[in-house]
Amino acid sequence: MSLKPRAMRDAFLERLYLEMKIDEKIFFISADFGSPVLDKIRADLPNRFVNVGIAEQNLINVSAGLALEGYKVFAYAIAPFITMRCFEQIRVSLALLSQVRPMNVNLIGVGAGYSYVVSGPTHQCYEDLTIMRALPSVQVMSPSDHLVAESMFNHCIDNIGPKYLRFDAQVLPVIYENGAPDLYRGFHVHREGKSLCLLATGFMLHTALEAAAELAEIGIEIGVIDLYVISNLDEVALKRVLSSYPGVVSLEEGFRARGGIDSMLFDFLGRMGLTSKMYNIGVDPGYRFELGSRAELHEQVSIGVNAVISQIRDFADSIGIHSKSGAS
Amino acid sequence: MSGIYNNCQKVVAMLENKNIRQTMNFDLAAKAKWVWKETLRIHRRAPETRIASSLSPIEIFVSLYYGGILSFDPKQPYLPDRDRCVISKGHGSISMYPILADLGFFGMDELERVCETGCFLGGIPDPVIPGYETVNGSLGHGLGVASGMALGLMRSKQPQNVFVITGDGEMHEGANWEAIMFASQYGLDNLNLVIDNNGISMLGYTEEIVSNGDLSSRLSSFGWECWEVDGHDVSAVHAALMRSKSTRIGKPKAVIAHTRKGHGVPGLENAALSHILNPKPELLDDLLREFE
Numbered sequence: 001m002s003l004k005p006r007a008m009r010d011a012f013l014e015r016l017y018l019e020m021k022i023d024e025k026i027f028f029i030s031a032d033f034g035s036p037v038l039d040k041i042r043a044d045l046p047n048r049f050v051n052v053g054i055a056e057q058n059l060i061n062v063s064a065g066l067a068l069e070g071y072k073v074f075a076y077a078i079a080p081f082i083t084m085r086c087f088e089q090i091r092v093s094l095a096l097l098s099q100v101r102p103m104n105v106n107l108i109g110v111g112a113g114y115s116y117v118v119s120g121p122t123h124q125c126y127e128d129l130t131i132m133r134a135l136p137s138v139q140v141m142s143p144s145d146h147l148v149a150e151s152m153f154n155h156c157i158d159n160i161g162p163k164y165l166r167f168d169a170q171v172l173p174v175i176y177e178n179g180a181p182d183l184y185r186g187f188h189v190h191r192e193g194k195s196l197c198l199l200a201t202g203f204m205l206h207t208a209l210e211a212a213a214e215l216a217e218i219g220i221e222i223g224v225i226d227l228y229v230i231s232n233l234d235e236v237a238l239k240r241v242l243s244s245y246p247g248v249v250s251l252e253e254g255f256r257a258r259g260g261i262d263s264m265l266f267d268f269l270g271r272m273g274l275t276s277k278m279y280n281i282g283v284d285p286g287y288r289f290e291l292g293s294r295a296e297l298h299e300q301v302s303i304g305v306n307a308v309i310s311q312i313r314d315f316a317d318s319i320g321i322h323s324k325s326g327a328s
Numbered sequence: 329m330s331g332i333y334n335n336c337q338k339v340v341a342m343l344e345n346k347n348i349r350q351t352m353n354f355d356l357a358a359k360a361k362w363v364w365k366e367t368l369r370i371h372r373r374a375p376e377t378r379i380a381s382s383l384s385p386i387e388i389f390v391s392l393y394y395g396g397i398l399s400f401d402p403k404q405p406y407l408p409d410r411d412r413c414v415i416s417k418g419h420g421s422i423s424m425y426p427i428l429a430d431l432g433f434f435g436m437d438e439l440e441r442v443c444e445t446g447c448f449l450g451g452i453p454d455p456v457i458p459g460y461e462t463v464n465g466s467l468g469h470g471l472g473v474a475s476g477m478a479l480g481l482m483r484s485k486q487p488q489n490v491f492v493i494t495g496d497g498e499m500h501e502g503a504n505w506e507a508i509m510f511a512s513q514y515g516l517d518n519l520n521l522v523i524d525n526n527g528i529s530m531l532g533y534t535e536e537i538v539s540n541g542d543l544s545s546r547l548s549s550f551g552w553e554c555w556e557v558d559g560h561d562v563s564a565v566h567a568a569l570m571r572s573k574s575t576r577i578g579k580p581k582a583v584i585a586h587t588r589k590g591h592g593v594p595g596l597e598n599a600a601l602s603h604i605l606n607p608k609p610e611l612l613d614d615l616l617r618e619f620e
Contacts (some may be wrong), residue, residue, distance in 0.1 A: 027480075047483055050514070058472045058506035068461070069484065089503065090331020092463045093473055100455040101406075 008149035008167040013037035031077035049099040067103035079109030114252025115169035130259035140230035144205040151180035176298035187234025193223030200251040256282030366426035374443035380590035381420030384526040391566040402432035416470020417495040433459040468501025478519040497529025504551035511580035512551030526589035559585030
């Protein structure tokens with residue numbers, strides 16, 4: 001409505017900039033990656049801004065060293081580079097070391113999924129949730145709009161431990177006009193459905209809401225849940241919500257069946273003793289080089305709105321949930 | 329044993345006073361010999377430990393910890409006033425175990441249990457060991473983390489020094505060179521790199537695997553202040569480390585210590601495969617007997 005959509009990084013970095021002016025123990029490190037707000041940090045707080053250059057391994061290790069000296073560190077780079085170029089540095093100097101020594105390092109990765117639309121697979125990011133959630137001591141967060149992203153800032157400041165925040169590079173429509181949801185719950189129910197529940201993260205929440213609206217028109221009422229915390233969410237609350245659904249569908253802008261939120265939910269249902277059937281929607285595993293809009297690319301790899309609707313209808317049929325119109 | 333232990337308590341007291349000249353009264357050569365013997369004893373009990381790469385840096389460790397280079401409190405390993413010492417070449421630092429025990433970071437009895445169930449002293453040291461600052465042994469991480477510490481101390485206007493000990497084989501890791509460029513760019517003159525340049529990595533001589541060339545001129549060309557030293561001449565090592573510590577000229581500093589892997593053990597010393605060779609127990613027993 002009235003709230004102007006913003007890029008996640010702009011909203012988050014604006015809060016960071018204001019806090020850095022008050023709190024001298026905040027340090028910002030970039031691997032030669034910028035933003036307009038970052039220019040203000042660089043100009044006004046040069047002592048606590050560092051550009052390590054195109055050197056993500058050093059980005060992580062320097063962040064670890066600063067955190068050991070008591071700084072709250074924000075490290076910033078393009079999502080595939082800040083997770084995959086330096087994965088062992090994250091594993092050793094953050095995940096492992098933070099189990100012994102208190103450290104507050106927050107990795108801000110910009111460019112979730114296909115958000116660098118024309119840059120191709122080097123700059124797109126379909127594996128980061130998988131590999132980051134493999135690290136037990138790293139908290140992974142994946143906001144769906146700039147308000148959730150911004151709401152994660154206080155959490156980053158107040159809580160020690162390594163965290164990974166996966167930001168979209170595009171300006172996404174505002175979802176949480178009435179204020180950001182409860183971060184500690186980790187998920188938010190946007191629609192309640194009858195038989196099926198669709199759980200999505202990041203940009204895919206927008207796709208999920210669109211698909212759910214279209215499905216409702218043909219009589220399939222599905223629930224929609226935003227998963228903005230990928231690790232450490234409130235499992236008891238999520239179990240309560242999902243226990244009423246015979247069918248659960250995961251939707252992510254990451255490779256299907258490669259350890260992303262689908263794997264997390266398969267595990268969750270099994271561990272919680274829920275008997276819901278589950279279907280996972282994600283990027284067809286494989287790298288693609290075609291150019292197109294984000295929506296076109298999504299349709300090519302089976303995560304566009306149409307592809308999602310068709311897979312959900314098939315799944316609904318397969319578990320005996322039929323639409324009013326009888327369409328199949 | 330208790331005599332040595334008491335002497336070291338005295339050194340720690342002197343370190344707190346930061347009176348370097350007095351600490352030089354301490355017999356570093358004798359201490360190095362004792363650490364060498366204890367390292368052999370540990371390896372005799374726990375052959376999983378890497379002995380050859382633990383013998384080459386002994387004079388470096390002894391100078392740092394007994395020679396008044398580092399300021400520390402064994403009872404408060406994370407005391408903010410301490411100098412930071414990052415042991416990046418983890419496997420090759422089993423010789424740190426007797427030093428840390430001797431100085432009171434943990435009990436001497438732990439040395440009898442290395443690699444045993446329930447002991448925190450493993451084949452590769454972990455940060456749960458009092459006295460170890462970071463993760464060690466996955467190579468090429470220490471210098472970057474130490475650079476972050478050095479930057480943090482500098483920005484907080486704290487006077488403490490950061491030392492980091494790497495091997496020369498470890499310099500193959502590209503992350504080290506990212507850190508080398510970074511430290512130079514930010515003028516981290518509280519950062520001291522000590523390279524245990526024993527010339528051998530796991531499968532042979534680094535010169536033949538991927539040569540580091542002349543490390544001193546390479547680092548100098550990256551904007552570092554460098555000194556080279558015979559790594560088994562303990563007084564020379566001590567002097568070089570002291571020189572490095574006291575030099576604050578807006579540049580990071582490196583001491584390249586030319587050492588011999590497997591130092592002092594016949595058949596092991598400077599052998600191409602010394603990293604993975606285990607000396608026969610009888611040889612170790614003979615050497616230990618000679619020492620007594």
